Amino acid sequence: MNVTHLLSPEARRLHHHLTEPGAGYPHPWPDTSLLTATDLGHLLPLAYRTTGTGAATSMRFAVEGAVRERQPEFTPASCLALYDALVAGLERRRWADVCLAAGALLRCPGGVPEAELAGPARVLTEFMVAHGRLEEPYALLAVAGVAGVEGAWQPMDEPRESLAMAERDVVLGLDPAGRALVAEVGPRSFGSPPELPGVWDRLAALTPYADFARSALEAAEARLAAIHARELPYRADKAFSAAEVAALGRAARLALHCDAPWLPALLDSLLSRVAVAPTAAKTLPSQALLFEIGRAVVRFPTPEAITALRAARAATRHAGVVKQLDRLIKKAEPGLADRVEVAFRMPDLGFGAGGRLEVALGEYTAVLAPGAGGEFELGWRQGGKPLKSVPAAVRREHPDEVKRLRELVKQVRRQVTTLCRALEAGLAGEMSWPYETWRDRIAGHPIAGTVAARLIWEAETAPGEWRTLPPKAVTASAEWRTLPPSSSLEAGRVRLWHPARASAAEVARLREAVTEGRVRQPFKQAFREVYPLTPAEEETAVYSNRFAGHIVDYRRLYAMFRARNWESRMLGPWDGGDTDAATRVLAEGRWRVSFHHDYLYDEPGEYATTDQVRFHRHDEGGGWRESPLAEVPPLVFSEAMRDVDLFVAVTSIAADPGWADRGHDRHLTYWRDTSTGPLQPSGEVRRDALARILPRTAIGGRCTLTDRFLVVRGDLRTYKIHVGSGNILMDPGDVYLCIVPDRRRDERLFLPFEEDDRLALILSKAFLLARDTEITDDSIIAQIKGGT
Numbered sequence: 001m002n003v004t005h006l007l008s009p010e011a012r013r014l015h016h017h018l019t020e021p022g023a024g025y026p027h028p029w030p031d032t033s034l035l036t037a038t039d040l041g042h043l044l045p046l047a048y049r050t051t052g053t054g055a056a057t058s059m060r061f062a063v064e065g066a067v068r069e070r071q072p073e074f075t076p077a078s079c080l081a082l083y084d085a086l087v088a089g090l091e092r093r094r095w096a097d098v099c100l101a102a103g104a105l106l107r108c109p110g111g112v113p114e115a116e117l118a119g120p121a122r123v124l125t126e127f128m129v130a131h132g133r134l135e136e137p138y139a140l141l142a143v144a145g146v147a148g149v150e151g152a153w154q155p156m157d158e159p160r161e162s163l164a165m166a167e168r169d170v171v172l173g174l175d176p177a178g179r180a181l182v183a184e185v186g187p188r189s190f191g192s193p194p195e196l197p198g199v200w201d202r203l204a205a206l207t208p209y210a211d212f213a214r215s216a217l218e219a220a221e222a223r224l225a226a227i228h229a230r231e232l233p234y235r236a237d238k239a240f241s242a243a244e245v246a247a248l249g250r251a252a253r254l255a256l257h258c259d260a261p262w263l264p265a266l267l268d269s270l271l272s273r274v275a276v277a278p279t280a281a282k283t284l285p286s287q288a289l290l291f292e293i294g295r296a297v298v299r300f301p302t303p304e305a306i307t308a309l310r311a312a313r314a315a316t317r318h319a320g321v322v323k324q325l326d327r328l329i330k331k332a333e334p335g336l337a338d339r340v341e342v343a344f345r346m347p348d349l350g351f352g353a354g355g356r357l358e359v360a361l362g363e364y365t366a367v368l369a370p371g372a373g374g375e376f377e378l379g380w381r382q383g384g385k386p387l388k389s390v391p392a393a394v395r396r397e398h399p400d401e402v403k404r405l406r407e408l409v410k411q412v413r414r415q416v417t418t419l420c421r422a423l424e425a426g427l428a429g430e431m432s433w434p435y436e437t438w439r440d441r442i443a444g445h446p447i448a449g450t451v452a453a454r455l456i457w458e459a460e461t462a463p464g465e466w467r468t469l470p471p472k473a474v475t476a477s478a479e480w481r482t483l484p485p486s487s488s489l490e491a492g493r494v495r496l497w498h499p500a501r502a503s504a505a506e507v508a509r510l511r512e513a514v515t516e517g518r519v520r521q522p523f524k525q526a527f528r529e530v531y532p533l534t535p536a537e538e539e540t541a542v543y544s545n546r547f548a549g550h551i552v553d554y555r556r557l558y559a560m561f562r563a564r565n566w567e568s569r570m571l572g573p574w575d576g577g578d579t580d581a582a583t584r585v586l587a588e589g590r591w592r593v594s595f596h597h598d599y600l601y602d603e604p605g606e607y608a609t610t611d612q613v614r615f616h617r618h619d620e621g622g623g624w625r626e627s628p629l630a631e632v633p634p635l636v637f638s639e640a641m642r643d644v645d646l647f648v649a650v651t652s653i654a655a656d657p658g659w660a661d662r663g664h665d666r667h668l669t670y671w672r673d674t675s676t677g678p679l680q681p682s683g684e685v686r687r688d689a690l691a692r693i694l695p696r697t698a699i700g701g702r703c704t705l706t707d708r709f710l711v712v713r714g715d716l717r718t719y720k721i722h723v724g725s726g727n728i729l730m731d732p733g734d735v736y737l738c739i740v741p742d743r744r745r746d747e748r749l750f751l752p753f754e755e756d757d758r759l760a761l762i763l764s765k766a767f768l769l770a771r772d773t774e775i776t777d778d779s780i781i782a783q784i785k786g787g788t
Contacts, residue, residue, distance in 0.1 A: 011039035017059045018046040025055045032066040033625050040072035041107070044100070045081035049088055067193050070623030074108040076116075083120035090127050098128060099189040102139035102180040105146070106196055114146055114176070121147035138171055138183035145176035163216050164243035167250075170212045178206050185250055194623065200257040210258075213251035217266055220248055220289070224273035227285055236283035239274070249292040256300035259342055264304035267293070268311065275312035275321070282317040290321065294328035301332040302342045303418060310414045331565055333418045334425030338588045340433060343422050344441040346415055346448055349408065355450040359405065361398045364391050366405050368412070370450045373520045373754075376412045378405055412447060419451055420522045423496060428639035429587035432495035435459065439494075443472075454521050456510055458501075460492035468497055470510060471519045500530045500638050514752045515692040524753040527689050529681040531641035537629050543612040544629060547595075547644050551670055552651040554599065554608040560647050571599040571608065581614075584643065586636050592616045592624055593640035595647070607653070613644055645682045649758070655725050675725045679708050683724035686759050689752065690723065693763070697749070699770040710762060714772035716784055721769075726761050728769075730784065737783050739765060 007015065010030045017026060035043070040063070047063040050056045074082065082104050086096040101124060105112050125144040127133075134140065144150060150172070158164045171182050181203045184196055204210055220240065226232040227239060240248065255263045274290050277283050284290065290312065297305045306329060313325040336343040351357045355376065357368040364382050371377040380387040380394070390402060433442070443452045453472035461467045499507045507526075513519075514526040537544045554571065561568040561582045568582035578601070581594040596611035615632045616624035629637065649655065654674035679687065690710055694700045704711040709720040709729075718731040728737040749763060768775065775781055 006038070007042060008034060008036055008039050010034045011036070011043060014043055014059050014063060015046065017055050018043065018050055018063070020056075025058070030059070030062065032062050033623075035066055035070075037071055037073035038075070040067055040070065041074040041078045042081075044072055045078060045085040048082070048085040048097075048100075051089070064191055066623070068191065069194070070619065071193050071196070072107060074104050074110075076108065076110050076113045079104045079108045080113055080116050080120075083117050083124070087120045087123045090123070094131060095133055096124055096128065097189050097191050098124060098139040098143050099136050099183065099192045102136075102142035102183045103188075103192060103196070105142060105177050105180045106184060106199075107193075112146075112177075117146050118148060122149055125149050136183065136187075136189065137168070138179055138186060139188070141171055142176045142179035142183055145174075145179055158241060158243055162241060162244055163219055164241065164247045166216060166219075167212060167247040170208050173208055174206065178209070181206065182209065182250070185253065186246065200254065204254060204258050210254065213254045214260070214262065216248055216251045217255065217263075217270065220244075221266055221270040221273070224270060224285060228273055228278040230278065234278050234285065236277065236281065237285070237287055239285035240289050242288065245286070245288045245292050248289060249296055252293050252296040253299055256296055256302060256305060259302060264302070264308070267305055267308040271308045271312040272315055275316040277317075282319075284316060284318060284321065287318075287321060291324060291328070294325060294332075298328055298332045298335065301335040301339065303336065303345050303415070306332050306336075306418050307411070307414060314410075327562065330421075330563070333421035334565060336418065336422035337426035337429065337431055340431065340437075344419070344433075344437065344445075344448060346419065346441070346445060348446045349412060351412075351446040353446060353449075355412075355446050357408075359401070361394050361401060364394050366394075366401075368405065368409060374450065374454055374522060376409055376416065376450075378409045415447060416451060416522070419448055423451070423455070424523045427496060427498055428636050429590070430495065430498075430633070430635055431588075432460075432493040435492050435494055451522050454519050456497035456525055457494055458497050459494050462492075466495075468502075468506065468510075470513050471517065471521070497525065498635060499526070499528050500532075500634055511688065511692060511752075515689075515696075515750075518750050519752065520750070521753050524685075524756065527685050527753055529638075529642050529645065529685045531638040531645070531681055532634070533629055533637065541628050541630075542626055543614045544641070545612060546641065547613065547648050548611050550610040550648045550674070551600070551653050552597075552608050552610060552648065553653065553656070554606040554651075556651040557597070557608060557647055560650060564643055564646070566595070566643070571597075572606075573599070573601055584640065586640060587633070590618050591627075591632065591636045591640075592618065593636075593643075595644050610648060613641065615640070642681075645680050649680065649682050649724065652725075654727070655758075675727045676708070676722050676729065677724070679724045682756075683708070686756060686762070687723045689756075689759060690762070693750070693752075694766075697767075699767055702770045703766060710766060712766050712769045714769050716772045719769045719772075721762055721765055723762065726758050726765065728765065735783075737780075739768070739780060 010032070013026055013030050014032075014035075043063045044067055047060040050060040083101060086098075086101055090096060101121070121143050125140065125147050126149065128140055167182075171179050174182070181199060184199050185203060223232065223239065227234050252267075271290065271293065274285050274293075277285065294309055297309055309325060309329050309332070313322055313329065316322060316325070349357070351368070355370050359366040359368075364380055364387075367379045367381055368376060369379070380390060382391070395402060438457075442448045445452075456471060457469040458466040459469060497510075502510075511526045514521065534544075534546065537546065558568065558570060560566075564584070566582045566584045569580050571577045571580055577599060579596070579598045581596045583592055583594050585592050592615070594614045594616070596613070597608045598611060600607040600609060615627050615629065615637070617627045617631075619625050652674060654671055654677075687705060687708075687710075691705055694703045694705075694710075699712070702713045704713075705723075706720075708723055710723055712719045712721060719737065720729045720731065720734075722728075728739060729735065730737050749760070751760060751763075772784060775784070
C-alpha cells in the first residue's frame with residue numbers, strides 16, 4: 001500500500017531520493033529535524049536497504065542520524081518492512097542490527113504483526129547465531145522469541161551459578177516485548193534510537209525481572225561478604241565477570257529508579273565491600289562493579305546512594321578510584337534536583353533543632369553544630385566553657401567515640417554538600433516543592449534547616465503570587481513564623497528565590513540584608529549574576545557571541561568543564577582535535593547549552609579561543625532541536641551563561657598576572673584590553689559585593705569604586721584593582737603591578753558567599769596595598785618605587 005501521502009513534505013522528498021538511485025542531490029537539502037516519528041519509522045527500512053554512493057547514500061546517513069537523535073514510530077507495515085530490510089543483504093553485510101529489530105517491537109503502537117514477522121525474524125536469528133554474532137544477546141533473544149526458535153540460542157560463556165546466567169534465565173521466561181525491554185536498558189548498537197521514554201517503569205512492572213534485580217544485588221553482596229570473610233579466594237578485580245557487572249548495573253538502575261526501600265542498606269554494605277580489598281592491598285574486588293553502580297547512581301540518584309558512594313570513596317585505598325568516584329558523585333548530586341520525591345530525604349542523625357548535637361563524655365561535652373560560616377564543626381566544652389581541642393582524658397578514655405564523632409561530622413558535611421548541589425542545580429528548572437515537603441524535609445529538618453535558614457525562599461500565597469522569605473538568620477524568624485502550619489499555603493508551593501525574577505530594588509534590599517546580617521550563603525544566591533538577553537543576541541537569533549573571541553588556558557578550561565558537569569572531548573594537535581562544543585543539560589533534561597571553542601596550535605602552551613553559545617530543546621521524540629535564544633526560558637539562559645562567564649573569567653589569559661611576560665606579542669593587545677576592560681555580569685556582582693563589604697572594614701576610608709576598578713589609596717601610591725581580572729594599575733601613568741596571588745583566605749573577613757575566589761583575592765590585595773608602607777616583599781616594593 002502506498003502511504004507516502006501520509007508523510008510530511010520533507011519525508012516525501014527523502015522517500016524519493018531513497019527509492020530513486022539516479023536522483024541527484026536535492027536542493028535545498030532536506031531538514032531532518034522536521035521529520036515526524038512516523039516519518040522516521042517509514043524511512044528507516046528504506047535507508048537500511050540503500051547501498052552504494054551518491055544522493056541516496058547521503059539520504060540514508062541523514063535518516064539514520066535522525067533516528068539516533070529521535071524516536072521513530074512504526075506501523076505494522078513499516079515494522080515488517082524493517083525486518084525485511086534487515087534480512088536483505090545479510091550475506092553481503094554478514095551482520096544485522098538486531099537492536100533496531102528489538103526496538104521496533106516497543107515502538108509500534110498499532111501492534112506488532114508477529115505472524116508476518118516470524119519468517120524474517122527466523123532468518124535473522126539463525127544467521128546471527130550461525131555466525132557467532134552474539135554481541136547484543138537480549139535483542140537477539142527478543143527477535144528469536146518472535147521467530148519461535150528458542151532452541152537456536154547458544155549458552156553464554158559463564159558458569160551455571162553466574163548472575164548473568166540467572167538474568168538470562170529470567171529473560172528467557174519473558175515474551176518478546178519483555179525481552180526487548182531488557183535489551184532497551186542495556187548497551188545497544190550505534191544505530192539505535194534514544195532510550196524509549198517510560199522504559200524503566202515498564203520494566204519494573206515485569207515482576208520476574210524486578211524480583212531478579214533484588215536477588216542479584218543481594219547475591220553480589222553475599223559474594224563480597226564471603227570474600228571479606230576469606231570464605232572465597234580474593235583476586236583483584238575478579239570478583240565479577242563482565243557479563244555479571246552488566247547485569248548488576250541493570251539491576252541497580254531498576255532498584256534506584258523505583259527507589260526500592262530495601263536498597264539503601266544493601267548498597268551501604270555492597271559498596272563498602274567492593275571498594276576495598278580484604279587485605280592491606282590498594283586493589284579492590286571489582287573496580288568495574290563499583291563504577292557501574294556509580295554510573296547507575298548518576299542516572300537515578302538518591303541521597304542514600306550518594307552517601308554510600310561517598311563512604312566507598314573514603315574507604316578505598318586506590319588513588320585512581322578516588323578520582324573516578326569524585327567525578328561520579330559530582331555528576332550525581334545535581335541530578336537530585338530532578339527527583340523531587342527523593343531529593344530531600346535526609347536522616348537527622350540524632351541532631352536537634354538548629355543542627356546541634358551534644359554528647360556527654362565524663363565531665364566533658366562534645367558539641368556538633370554549624371560554625372560561623374555554616375559548616376558543621378566538632379567542639380568541646382567543660383562545664384559550659386569552650387575548649388580549643390579534644391581533652392587528653394577524652395582521647396585516652398573514649399578513643400572510639402572520638403573517632404565516631406569525627407566521622408559523624410564528615411557525614412553531615414557530605415549530606416549538606418549534596419543538598420546544596422541539588423538545590424542550586426534546580427534553579428535553572430525553576431524547581432518548586434509542595435509546602436508540606438519544604439516545611440518538613442527542608443526548613444524543619446535539623447540538618448537541612450541550617451542550609452534553608454541561610455537561603456532566600458518564595459512561598460506561593462495564591463496561584464501565581466509569591467511571597468519572598470529572606471534568610472531566617474536575617475529576619476530572626478519573623479517572616480518564617482508568620483507562615484501558618486495549615487492554610488492556603490498547604491496547597492501551594494515553595495521555591496528558591498532567584499534575582500532574575502526580582503526587581504532591582506528587591507535585589508538591593510536582600511543583598512544588604514545578607515551583608516548586614518553576616519549571612520554566608522551556602523551558594524551564591526542574593527549576589528547571583530543575571531544574564532538577560534541582549535539586543536545583539538536578539539539580532540543573531542540562534543547563537544550568542546557574548547563570550548566569543550577570548551583566549552583561554554585550555555587545560556584549565558577542560559578541567560572546569562569536568563568540574564561543572566559539562567561534557568566535552570579533549571582537544572589537541574591531532575586530526576579532529578581542533579574544535580569542540582562543550583555541552584550541559586539543564587532544567588530536568590529539557591534544555592541543552594553548547595559552548596563552542598577552538599584549539600590554538602601555534603601557542604607556546606595549550607590555549608583555546610572561545611566562540612558561540614547555542615541552545616537546543618529536548619523534543620518528545622528524544623532528540624534535540626536548536627532553539628532561538630528568545631524562546632529559551634530566562635532562568636535556563638541565565639544559568640547557562642553564568643557558567644560560560646565563569647569559564648572565561650577563570651581561564652582567560654587576562655586573569656593571569658604573569659602572562660604578559662611570556663605571551664605572544666600578537667595577543668598582548670587582547671591581554672591589555674581584557675584585563676582592564678568593561679565588566680561582565682560576574683564582575684558587576686563582585687563590584688556590588690565590594691560596595692557593601694568595604695565600608696564595614698578597616699580600609700573602607702581608603703577605597704573608592706569606579707565603574708570597573710577598586711581604587712585603593714596607599715601611602716606610597718594609588719592603586720587601581722580591576723574588579724573583573726584582579727589586575728593592578730598604579731597611578732600615575734597606569735603602571736602595571738604584578739602581585740602573585742596568595743590563595744590563603746583570611747577567615748576573619750566576612751564574605752556573603754564562598755564560590756568567588758577572585759573577590760577574596762581582590763580584597764586581600766586591597767588590604768595589602770592600603771598599608772603599602774608595611775609591605776616586606778622586595779619584588780613588590782621594587783615595582784611600587786619604580787624599580788625593575
